[in-house]
Amino acid sequence: MKFESTIGLEVHVELLTNTKMYCxxxxxxxxxxxxxxxxxxxxxxxxxxxxxxxxxxYAVKAGIALNCxxxxxxxxxRKNYFYPDCPKNYQITQDKFPLCRxxxxxxxxxxxxxxKIRIERIHIEEDAAKLFHTDSGTLIDxxxxxxxxxxxxxxxxxxxxxxxxxxLQKLKSILQCIGVSDCKMEQGSLRCDGNISIKKMxxxxxxxxTEIKNVNSFKGLEKALEYEYKRQLKTIQSGEILKQETRxxxxxxxxxxxxxxxxxxxxxxxxxxxxxxxxNISDEEIEKIRHTIPELPYxxxxxxxxxxxxxxxxxxxxxxxxxxxxxxENTSKLVERPKSAANWIMGDIERLVNETSRSIxxxxxxxKQLSELIKLVDSGVISNNIGKIVMEEMFRAGKNPDEIIKxxxxxxxxxxxxxxxxxxxIIDENPKSxxxxxxxxxxxxxxIVGLIMKDTKGKANPKIVNELVNExxxxx
Ligand SMILES: [Zn+2]
Numbered sequence: 001m002k003f004e005s006t007i008g009l010e011v012h013v014e015l016l017t018n019t020k021m022y023c024x025x026x027x028x029x030x031x032x033x034x035x036x037x038x039x040x041x042x043x044x045x046x047x048x049x050x051x052x053x054x055x056x057x058y059a060v061k062a063g064i065a066l067n068c069x070x071x072x073x074x075x076x077x078r079k080n081y082f083y084p085d086c087p088k089n090y091q092i093t094q095d096k097f098p099l100c101r102x103x104x105x106x107x108x109x110x111x112x113x114x115x116k117i118r119i120e121r122i123h124i125e126e127d128a129a130k131l132f133h134t135d136s137g138t139l140i141d142x143x144x145x146x147x148x149x150x151x152x153x154x155x156x157x158x159x160x161x162x163x164x165x166x167x168l169q170k171l172k173s174i175l176q177c178i179g180v181s182d183c184k185m186e187q188g189s190l191r192c193d194g195n196i197s198i199k200k201m202x203x204x205x206x207x208x209x210t211e212i213k214n215v216n217s218f219k220g221l222e223k224a225l226e227y228e229y230k231r232q233l234k235t236i237q238s239g240e241i242l243k244q245e246t247r248x249x250x251x252x253x254x255x256x257x258x259x260x261x262x263x264x265x266x267x268x269x270x271x272x273x274x275x276x277x278x279x280n281i282s283d284e285e286i287e288k289i290r291h292t293i294p295e296l297p298y299x300x301x302x303x304x305x306x307x308x309x310x311x312x313x314x315x316x317x318x319x320x321x322x323x324x325x326x327x328x329e330n331t332s333k334l335v336e337r338p339k340s341a342a343n344w345i346m347g348d349i350e351r352l353v354n355e356t357s358r359s360i361x362x363x364x365x366x367x368k369q370l371s372e373l374i375k376l377v378d379s380g381v382i383s384n385n386i387g388k389i390v391m392e393e394m395f396r397a398g399k400n401p402d403e404i405i406k407x408x409x410x411x412x413x414x415x416x417x418x419x420x421x422x423x424x425x426i427i428d429e430n431p432k433s434x435x436x437x438x439x440x441x442x443x444x445x446x447x448i449v450g451l452i453m454k455d456t457k458g459k460a461n462p463k464i465v466n467e468l469v470n471e472x473x474x475x476x
Contacts, residue, residue: 001200002200002201003198003199003200003233003236004159004198004199004200004201004314005159005160005161005196005197005198005225005229006156006158006159006196006197006198006199006206006207006209007156007158007159007160007161007163007164007194007195007225008153008155008156008157008158008195009152009153009154009158009164009167009168009170009192009193009194009195010151010152010153010154010191010193010194010195011151011152011153011154011168011171011190011191011193012127012149012150012151012187012190012191012193013062013149013150013151013152013175013180013181013182013183013189013190013191014027014127014147014148014149014181014188014190015054015055015058015059015147015148015149015181016058016149016161016179016180016181017052017054017055017058017148017184017191018054019052019054020036020040020041020052020126020146020147020148020331021049021051021052021053021055021092021124021125021126021146021147021148021149021194021317022041022049022050022051022092022126022146022276023038023040023041023049023050023146023475024038025037025040025041025146027147027148028143029187029189030187031143033141033143033144034136034140034141034142035143036143036144037142037143040146041087041145041146042087042142042145043086043087043088043089044394047294048275049092049273049275049276049280050276051076051276051342052148053266054126055148056099056124056279056281057289058148058150058180058181059099059100059123059124059180060099060100060172060281060285060286060289061152061178061180061242061289061292061293062122062152062174062175062178062180063099063100063101063103063122063152064173064286064289064290064293065174065175065177065178065293065296066103066104066105066122067103067104067105067119068100068102068103068118068119068122069100069101069103069178070099070281070285070286071097071098071099071101071281072178072280072281072282073097073278073280073281074094074097074098074099074123074278074280075094075097075272075273075276075278076092076093076094076124076272076273077092077093077094077095077096077270077271077272077273077274078090078091078092078093078270078271078272078273079092079093079095079257079268080268080269080270080328081266081268083128083129084129084138084140085128085129085130085131085140085145086128086129086145087129087142087145090274091125091126092125092276093123093124093125093126093151093170094123094124094125095270096270098121098122098123099122099123099124099279100121100122100123101120101121101122102118102120102121102315103118103122104116104117104118104119104120105117105119105167105170105171105174106298106409107163107166107167107170108166108312108316109163109166113354115157116157117154117155117157117158117163117167118154118155118157119152119153119154119155120153120154120155121153122150122151122152122153123150123151124148124149124150125149125150125151126145126146126147126148126149127144127145127146127147127149128139128144128145128334129142129144129145130143130144130188131465139249142230144188148471150180151298154167155194156197156206157311161221161225161226162222163220164194164222164225165218165219165221165222168190168192168218168221168296169218169320170287170297172190173297173319173320173322174296174297174320175190176321176322177294177296177297177322178293178294178296181413185216185217185218186216186217188216189269191215191216192215192216192221193211193213194212194213194221194224195209195210195211195212196209196210196212196225196228196229196232197209197210197232198229198233198236199275200288201203206329207232207236208242208243208244209244210228210232210244210245210246210247210256211245211246211247211251211387212224212225212228212246212247212248212249212256213246213247213248213259214248214249215249215309216251217251220249220251223249223254224249224256226355227249227254227255227256228247228256231256233419238295243261244261244369245258245259245260245395246258246259246260246261246299247259248456253356269335274439293316297319297320297322297325298319300315300319300325301315301316301318301319302315303359304318304319304325304328304329304338308332308338308339308342309338310338310339310342314339314342314346317346318342318345318346321414323359323360323361324345324360327345327360327363327367327370328341328342328345328439330367331344331345331367331370331371331374333367334367334368334371335374335375335378336378337374337378340374340377340378341370341371341374344370344373344374344391345370348388348392349363349370349391349395352391352392352395359438363398364394364395364396364397365394365395365398365399366400369394369398369400369401370394372400372401372402373387373394373401374391374406376390376401376402380412380414380461380463381411381412382405382410382411382412383412383458383459383460383461383462385453385458386405386410386412386458386459389408389410390404390405390410390457393408398466410459411459412459412460412461413456413459413460413461416464416468419452419460419464419465419468420468422452422456422460423448423452423465423468423469423472426451426452426455427469427472427473427476428446429446430447430448430451433447433448434473434476437473444473445466445469445470445473448469448473449462449466449469451464452465452469453465461464
């Protein structure tokens with residue numbers, strides 16, 4: 001019997017406004033605990049909220065970029081719950097009348113195929129305070145209380161854990177591109193809850209779902225959903241009844257744990273927020289916001305494929321992040337083959353950036369300098385391997401490639417006479433290879449070429465080396 005999973009994601013995104021949702025306190029991350037607070041965000045009696053217009057504008061911008069319908073009229077509601085992270089004992093959010101609804105993201109699931117993942121709604125709300133559980137008790141930082149959030153709720157259109165991470169990555173690249181959030185998962189400005197259920201392939205009725213909380217990385221999301229799929233499958237196959245519950249993902253133990261089950265589900269008793277007027281946005285205002293949206297990652301990827309003749313896959317990877325896409329575009333304008341620029345950026349540069357936990361924005365060299373390196377390699381002045389050495393130095397010190405080559409005497413050796421001498425010497429030193437070659441092992445040339453490249457520290461022109469080794473083997 002074959003089972004399949006059905007997944008929906010609820011993504012919370014902190015907006016990049018300077019001030020909080022209902023007061024003028026700063027939203028700066030990492031400030032001294034409880035230094036950005038006032039009577040409103042501390043929920044003191046009599047304090048009145050005032051809606052942050054910039055947050056509404058950002059939410060509308062996100063809605064447009066995610067193909068949503070923007071509601072001209074929406075309103076704020078109170079969601080009642082009692083917990084120390086919410087000092088008012090209710091969160092001001094949107095229930096029945098959210099700002100945006102019925103959007104979608106096109107997902108490239110399988111190379112050229114795309115599939116629509118529908119977005120049910122995007123609403124605005126405030127973040128809660130951050131709790132720190134210690135051995136001696138719980139500490140609370142109210143700096144985060146009242147920070148503007150949007151919640152993006154997908155329909156259960158996602159089919160696999162892998163698709164869920166692709167969806168989240170795409171969502172992140174769009175939100176970063178339009179500048180409404182920095183989407184730093186490690187700082188909690190992008191957080192995700194996953195709903196997952198499983199059912200038999202041929203059935204249409206959805207299974208009992210679990211909600212997974214506390215996921216804070218792409219890898220964590222995929223692992224948590226995979227774990228939950230297996231756990232649900234095992235439960236069903238052993239004949240037990242699956243319970244609807246909320247579970248917490250533990251990254252270190254790589255397991256989910258029960259937080260609460262349905263019997264203990266909260267009744268939030270939503271009702272309209274009486275201290276804030278309804279939100280009215282005219283079509284003209286929506287159009288004005290639409291015009292502030294830059295070229296979105298997937299449009300840019302399509303343009304890269306058409307203009308620069310790179311593959312869809314490469315274009316997709318390069319446009320996941322705005323800075324990478326900018327760096328690629330600026331470099332490729334200066335070189336003959338944009339594909340070379342793509343290879344360097346997705347290969348050596350990406351690796352070096354990851355190894356040093358830096359970002360492409362912090363590179364010490366410019367697109368112009370990268371283009372010079374590409375020209376040197378593509379025209380055969382230096383070999384690809386030497387190019388890699390030069391790149392390491394450019395990454396470390398930000399110098400010009402020709403300067404690095406001169407200083408370290410890395411120029412490629414193109415002298416046939418000189419290389420011929422080395423070829424003869426190496427073949428003399430390895431008579432077994434010649435014997436193998438004569439016995440039909442044509443690959444023996446590769447071994448000799450490898451030895452020569454090693455002997456010359458990669459400086460011999462590989463094309464000449466190959467030619468001379470073949471000539472010499474056939475001559476002897
Ligand atoms: Zn405040």
